[in-house]
Amino acid sequence: MDKKKIKEFFADKKNRRFAGLSALTFLGLIGALALQAVWLINTYQLIQANIRKESYETIEKALEEEGNMRFGQTPKGTKIMSGPTNDTIPPMTYFYQRLNDMGYPMSLHNLDSITNELLVNKDLGNRYYIYLINLQTGERLDSIGTHQEMSWLSIKPKYFPIRSDYTQVIQLILTNPFQTFLERMGLLILATIIILILVVSSIIYQIRIIARMNKIFQIREDFTYAMIHDMKTPLSSIFTALYFLHSGRLDNKPETKEKYYTIAENEVDHLLTLTNRVLTLSKLESHKLEMNREDVQLEPIVENLTVKFTAKAQKPVRFTADLKAPMVYADKEYLEEVLSNLMDNAIKYSKPEGVDIRIRSELNEKYTVVKVHDNGLGISEADQRTIFNKYERAAAGRKKNKNRPSGFGLGLNFVQQVMNAHEGKVFVTSIEGEFTEFALFFPKE
Known part of the structure; x- marks a missing residue:
């Protein structure tokens, strides 16, 4: 399987995986929002129906009390006969009609006072109209109330006839029962807001997770390409050498x-x-x-590495050493590997005409500091924030500068991990095109 096929395989696998996650996330969000919407609408309709029912009962009760007030004004022993009733004409309709015909007309002001008190007692607010309407002609005969403007929350219970021929009906309209809805739906609205916040937060977090997974997958993919490419060269060299030696x-x-x-x-x-x-x-x-730390002489290590890279490098390399702190408390094997990494990078990322590498060491109150300085290509500020990430060099293979040396992106991450294992620190200072300096801080014994 060649590199192109490997790339296509990983890309297809990645696309299918993240397409599935994205679709699942989208469906989850739509489902959660739809469920909340249905829940809110059903609850709103239920509360609206309850308020409409309570409003009708309120005006019915108010009419009854107002009618009893008028009936109290009639001569003692007065009797009022009812008439034929059905689903639309309640029994009390004939009571109010007979009172009116007897010369005891309904008082809207009394009805208004009674209605206001009943509404407040039922926590239905005091924003309402009471209309006296001729239902046969649609003419509004009279009205009373708080004269509030109508809103989309307005509640209109069914008419209550006070004449059997519907020439006079009473309708109570709650113009803006916002407070009532808020009191009855407050906990639900609060719970909905909290759930929505949690859902949106979860979706955002999941999107970040997906993006992070995508980035990790991309880095792994780049690392695979870099590994195949970089391993191919030494393996080919080994194969060629063995072929000639064996022949x-x-x-x-x-x-x-x-x-x-x-x-x-x-x-x-x-x-x-x-x-x-x-x-x-x-x-x-x-x-x-585990780090097997001991007092290690720096000078022999630096000399060995200097000889090694001077002979190995295919460009002029000049080393200078200024070891004011001759000893470092560290694991000798990993100390040498860390310095080898930094020197190798200094040679890789340098100009064709050569590079000057300076190794220094010094002491402060807490640390032995070892610095590796070169006058190579330098590192941009953006790259300085990520160069210690694992596989970063491999991921950088897709950046604009295709002529930079390839690699697996393990060297500087290795340096950082070793320094962490030593309970130390590593810092980089660089100006692109001028110099790079890595400072290794090893804790004293």
Whole structure:
């Protein structure tokens, strides 16, 4: 499977995975909002129906009390006969009609006072109209109330006839029962707001998780490409060297034979170093690797690395050392690996005409500080915030500068993990195009 097919495989797998997550998230949000909307609408309609029923009962009760007040004014022993009733004509209609015909007309002012008191007692507010209407002609005969403007919350109970021919009906209209709705739906509205906040927060958090997963997947994908590409070169070199050595063509050329042995050894060392670095990082991140710290002489390590990189580098490299602190309390093996990483990077990211690398050490109250300074290409401010991330170099392979050295993005993360294991710190200072300096802070014993 070539690199293109691998890329297509990962891309297709990633797209299907995140498309599924996005669709699930969208459906979850729509479902939650729909459920809340249905819940609110049903509750609103139920409360509206209850208020309408209570309003009708209120005006019915008010008419009864007002009618009894008028009946109290009639001569003692007066009797009022009822008439035929049905679903639309209540029995009390004939009572009010007979009183009116006897010369005891209904008083809207008395009805208004009684209605206001009953509404307040039932917590239905005091914003209302009472209309006297001729239902046959639609003419409004009279009205009384608080004269509040109508709103979309207005409640209009059914008419109550006070004449059996519907030439006079009473209708109570609650013009703006906002307070009533708020009192009865307050907890529900508050719960809805809280649920919506939780749902939206969860969706936002899930989107961030998906974005983070996408980024991690992209980094892993880039790392896979970089690993395949970078491992291909040393493996090809090893294969070529072994082919010539095994063929016997170099048996009479000891110098060339030795050269091919050296190439194969160097490439194998490169692959083993990478493998060990990955394993070490895994152990460091899971806290399974112990640092065997002791007082370590810096000078021999710096000299060995200087000889190694001077011979290995394919461009001029000049080393200088200023070791004011000759000893470091650290794990010798990992200290050497960290310095090797920083020197290797200094050579990689330098100009073709060469690079000057300066290694310094000094003491302060708490730390032994080791600094590796070079006059190479430098690091941009944006990259300085991410260079210690795992696989960052691999992810950077897609950035605009395609000519930069490729890699797995493990070196500087390895440096940071080792410094953390030493309970120390690492900092970078750089100006793009001028210099880069890494400072390693090792705690004193």
